[in-house]
Amino acid sequence: MVAQIFQSSALLLIVALGGLVAERSGVLNIGLEGMMTIGAFTAVAARVLGASPVLAVALAALAGVLPALLFAQFALRWEANPFITGLAINLLAAGAVPFMSEAFFGTRGSIRLPAGGGVPIWSVTFVALAAATLVWFGLEKTVPGLRLRVAGEQPEWLRANAVGVKRYRLLGLIVSGIFAATAGALLALRIGAYLPNVSAGRGWIALVIIYLGYRTPPGLAVAALFFGLMEAASVRAQVMVAVPPTVLLALPYTLTVIAFVTYSAVRRRRR
Amino acid sequence: MLFLVCTVGATLWAAGGTETAAGTYRIGVFVPGVVDGSPTYEMMVNGVRAAAEEEGNTEVSVVEGGFNQATWEEGVMSMAASGRYDVIVTSNPSMPEIALAVAEAIPDIRFIVLDGFLEGHPRIHTVLFNQREQAYLSGFFAGLVTTSSMPKARPERRIGLLAGQEYPIMNEVILTGFREGAQAVDPGITVDFRVLGNWFDAGKAQEIATDMIGRGSDVILTIAGGGNQGVVSAARERNAYALWYDDAGYDEGPGVVVGSSLVRQDHASYESARAAIRGRIEWGTAIILGVADDAVGFDTDHPEFLKAVPPELAAEMEALLERLRRGELVLEMPVPGR
Numbered sequence: 001m002v003a004q005i006f007q008s009s010a011l012l013l014i015v016a017l018g019g020l021v022a023e024r025s026g027v028l029n030i031g032l033e034g035m036m037t038i039g040a041f042t043a044v045a046a047r048v049l050g051a052s053p054v055l056a057v058a059l060a061a062l063a064g065v066l067p068a069l070l071f072a073q074f075a076l077r078w079e080a081n082p083f084i085t086g087l088a089i090n091l092l093a094a095g096a097v098p099f100m101s102e103a104f105f106g107t108r109g110s111i112r113l114p115a116g117g118g119v120p121i122w123s124v125t126f127v128a129l130a131a132a133t134l135v136w137f138g139l140e141k142t143v144p145g146l147r148l149r150v151a152g153e154q155p156e157w158l159r160a161n162a163v164g165v166k167r168y169r170l171l172g173l174i175v176s177g178i179f180a181a182t183a184g185a186l187l188a189l190r191i192g193a194y195l196p197n198v199s200a201g202r203g204w205i206a207l208v209i210i211y212l213g214y215r216t217p218p219g220l221a222v223a224a225l226f227f228g229l230m231e232a233a234s235v236r237a238q239v240m241v242a243v244p245p246t247v248l249l250a251l252p253y254t255l256t257v258i259a260f261v262t263y264s265a266v267r268r269r270r271r
Numbered sequence: 272m273l274f275l276v277c278t279v280g281a282t283l284w285a286a287g288g289t290e291t292a293a294g295t296y297r298i299g300v301f302v303p304g305v306v307d308g309s310p311t312y313e314m315m316v317n318g319v320r321a322a323a324e325e326e327g328n329t330e331v332s333v334v335e336g337g338f339n340q341a342t343w344e345e346g347v348m349s350m351a352a353s354g355r356y357d358v359i360v361t362s363n364p365s366m367p368e369i370a371l372a373v374a375e376a377i378p379d380i381r382f383i384v385l386d387g388f389l390e391g392h393p394r395i396h397t398v399l400f401n402q403r404e405q406a407y408l409s410g411f412f413a414g415l416v417t418t419s420s421m422p423k424a425r426p427e428r429r430i431g432l433l434a435g436q437e438y439p440i441m442n443e444v445i446l447t448g449f450r451e452g453a454q455a456v457d458p459g460i461t462v463d464f465r466v467l468g469n470w471f472d473a474g475k476a477q478e479i480a481t482d483m484i485g486r487g488s489d490v491i492l493t494i495a496g497g498g499n500q501g502v503v504s505a506a507r508e509r510n511a512y513a514l515w516y517d518d519a520g521y522d523e524g525p526g527v528v529v530g531s532s533l534v535r536q537d538h539a540s541y542e543s544a545r546a547a548i549r550g551r552i553e554w555g556t557a558i559i560l561g562v563a564d565d566a567v568g569f570d571t572d573h574p575e576f577l578k579a580v581p582p583e584l585a586a587e588m589e590a591l592l593e594r595l596r597r598g599e600l601v602l603e604m605p606v607p608g609r
Contacts, residue, residue, distance in 0.1 A: 007478050109308020110500060115507060115525065121481065191473045192504045195497045196308070197338075200472035235479050238465050239486070245466035246437050 001232055007121055009228025010128035011183050015206035016213070016220050017135045018179020023210055024139065025172030026152035026165070027082050031071055031089030032180045033203025035064050039181025041097045044111050044194035045104065053119050057185045064181025067093065068173040076166045076173075090203075098196065111194040118192035127186060128224075131179060136217035148172060180206075212260055230255050296329045296548050299356035303336045303343050303363045308497075310518035311536055315362045315385060318540030326548045332356075344369045351380040358547050360540060362386045364440065364607075370395050381554065383543045385536060388607050390557035398543055400534045401561030401604040402440060403448040404595060408562075408569045409492050409514055409532045410452025410462075411591055415584045416490045416512055416529065418457050423510050424489050431463040431488035433479060433502055435470040435495040439607060448602070449492060463488050467495045476501030484509040490529075492516060503527050521575035529579040531570040539566050559604050562595040 015032055022029040029035075042063040046056040067089050074080040074088075098108040105111055139145040150157050151168035158165050180203060187202070188194050209227060213219030230252035238245045300319050302312045316333055323329035332355075336346045343365075350359055351373045358381040361370070367389035370382040374394050384397045413430040432449055434441050446464055453460040463483050467476050476498030480491055484505060490512040493502040499515070503524035506513045513524060515531040522528075539560060546552040560566030570576060571588050594600040 001482075004478055004482055007481070008475070011474065107307050108305060110497065112500070112523070115527075118504065121477065121505075121508060187474050190504070191477055191501055192507075193473070193500045195471065195473050195500055197471040197497065198473060200469070200474065202474075231475075231478075232482075235465065235482055239463055244437065245464075246468070249466060249468040 001236065003122070004232040004235070005225060005228040006125045007228070008231040009224040010124040011187055012202055012206055012209055012227060013128045013221060013224035014124075014131050014183040014186070015180050015203055016209040016224060017131050017217060018176035018183075019206050020210050020213075020215060020217065020220060021135060021139065021148070021179075022169075022172040022176035024152045024215065025148045025169045026155065027071075027075060027169050027173060028086070028207075029068075029071065029173060029176045029180075030083060030086030030207060031067060031093075031203075032176065032206055033199055033201065034090035034093030035067050035177050035180035036184030036187070036199040036203050037093045037097050038067060039064050039184030040188035040198050041101065041184075041194050042181070043185030044113060044188050045100075047113050047117055047189070048105070048111065053189060056189065057182060060185035061178045061182045064177035064179075064184075065174055066177075068177030071177075072166075072170045072173050076169055101194075109196065113189075113192045115192075118189040119186065121190050124186045124190060127182070131182075132217050132221050135175075139217065144168070144171070208256070212256065226259065227252060227256055294328060296323075296326075297356045297358075298323060298329060298331045298544060298547070299350050299359045300331060300333045301336060301343075301347050301350060301359055301361040301366075302333060303340070303361065303366060304338055305335050306333065311534070312362065314518070314535070314537035315360070315540045318537035318542075319360050319544045321537070322541045322544035322548065326545060329548055340365065344372060347373050348376065351377040357381065358383060360385070360544060362536060362540070364438070367395070367397055381547070383540075383547060383552070385539055385543070386534075388557050388559075391555055393555045396543065396547075396552050396554055397557040398539050398566075399557065399559045399604065399606075400539070401559055401567050401602070402444050403451075403602045403604045404561045405516070405532045405534060405567045406445040406448030407452035407455075407602055408567075408588075408591065408595075409516065409530070410449035411455055412452075412530045412532075412569065412584075412588060413449070413490045413492060413514060414453035414456030414460050415587055416580075417453075417460065419581065419584060421512075421529075421579075421581065421584075423512055425487070427487035427489070428457055428460045429463060429487040429489070430460060431465070431480070431483040431491035433465050433467060433476060433483070433491060433493045433495050433498070435467050435498060437466055441494070444605060445494065451602075467498045469498070470496030471498060473498050473501035473504075477505045480505035481509055484511045490514060499523065519570045519573055521570070521573045525575055526579065528575070530576065531573070533568045533570050535566050535568065559606075561602075561604070562592060563598065568592065 019032050039060040043056040043060040046059045075082040075085040102108050148168040151165045155165045209223045213223035234248045234251045237248050306312050323331045336343045360383045362385035364387050366384045367387040381394045387397050388399045389397050417430050450462045465479050480502040492514040493499045494516045502513050506527045512529045513527050517534045519531045520528045
């Protein structure tokens with residue numbers, strides 16, 4: 001059960017941490033889902049072409065930078081609406097990945113790695129821990145991290161000190177691209193295959209986790225763990241209680257909303 | 272008078288032949304999804320193509336409906352309205368309803384719907400597969416495996432079934448048939464039934480399957496579309512077996528996937544397309560095909576099956592198939608909605 005909680009929360013946490021860095025810099029990246037897909041495909045493609053698992057994840061992370069740069073070009077330089085830009089990134093990934101898959105592997109369906117070609121399921125948890133530490137340290141304890149946060153909250157302070165705001169937002173977007181693509185890569189390698197729709201909405205849940213975790217790395221870790229706990233519980237409950245499984249499958253979402261509302265109500269009263 | 276008949280006849284003939292050669296039978300195949308990566312739909316398309324090739328003077332075009340179920344009716348409607356097809360062949364339990372709506376709206380289109388059941392409409396013919404037999408075959412085999420001395424079989428008499436979603440046939444026919452089959456081997460076997468909630472989240476399927484294996488299942492039947500791959504990964508990592516449904520899945524996980532029950536969509540689509548071309552189909556009827564019709568089976572010939580499964584188990588499966596073929600064991604498929 002504990003292992004299962006970590007399994008389901010780890011991936012979400014990695015994506016959410018990336019999204020958090022972009023969000024704190026002042027751009028909400030709703031293209032996380034598409035970036036995950038790009039990472040998943042790149043990692044499996046790299047493995048098929050002979051890269052080691054570590055190299056495959058690294059290449060996927062690099063591939064995640066591309067949509068981030070595209071996002072930045074539109075949303076920062078050309079000042080397009082970031083929501084529309086994020087949606088466009090998702091649509092781009094949904095179209096480009098099957099196209100590349102068809103071009104390189106002759107299929108729009110699944111691409112399987114041979115037995116043992118992936119990564120063990122527990123490895124993702126360690127990457128998530130490392131990512132959480134890294135983001136916490138980067139955001140809270142370094143000067144660029146501080147400036148990035150200021151870019152999100154009081155951009156005029158940076159401007160007053162002749163520091164570029166967009167530079168830090170670009171950094172935020174690139175970090176979110178790298179993290180989302182890495183999570184996608186780990187997901188695909190954990191399964192040992194690239195499959196259409198493999199990200200399965202995790203990029204969207206990650207956005208929820210950012211706010212559920214009150215926009216701090218430790219908060220995100222708690223929120224991801226809570227969601228993972230609900231997921232594991234809904235899976236386990238299917239064999240323990242006589243409620244239709246489909247109802248139980250909706251529980252993580254329902255309970256998360258209830259918990260969030262309760263928690264923020266209690267917090268407000270204490271103030 | 273003769274002249275008039277000739278003129279009208281010629282006009283009609285010309286109208287019918289504006290797009291293709293006269294008398295060409297035109298079949299449209301509507302795939303609710305995409306063909307790539309779906310052996311079931313691949314089989315359906317191949318069967319229709321084979322029939323067209325054999326009969327000659329027949330055109331086949333394939334239209335993919337994509338994964339968004341909400342757009343299927345529109346897709347089929349525009350196919351039918353184009354007037355380019357004499358018959359539309361499709362497959363999926365949700366398609367009879369769509370075929371009915373389209374047939375009501377467009378007067379001369381005909382439908383062959385596989386894997387669905389609808390009787391009584393004069394232009395729709397449906398072919399349903401006996402999924403109780405199919406699930407029984409899977410369950411019987413799972414029962415044999417979990418009680419066997421195969422290397423990954425454990426002493427607990429517990430087997431698993433992971434479904435993409437719950438739907439009446441899943442809950443009332445497949446799950447029941449699966450349990451029935453397993454308990455025919457040993458009445459003490461219990462089934463761990465879980466639902467993924469969709470047909471694509473392989474990551475979550477992997478987590479669920481890992482939990483199922485941890486709770487004692489050593490063999491899992493997976494009917495979860497793209498999620499199946501997650502079950503294979505979990506089974507490989509945690510030393511268990513997976514069973515495939517509908518098509519031979521041995522190559523999806525060599526050494527892990529040790530059994531596959533089959534639905535021969537290619538046979539069914541071939542037979543019904545051929546009958547349609549020859550004008551011999553009984554429109555308005557709904558038929559149910561099973562093991563005896565060679566429409567449902569269990570793949571006991573695949574090299575991976577022969578490698579992984581002890582010969583005495585394979586022989587027991589053959590014997591079960593033979594009993595079903597001869598009608599010594601009758602497993603009737605409950606008709607949906609009746």
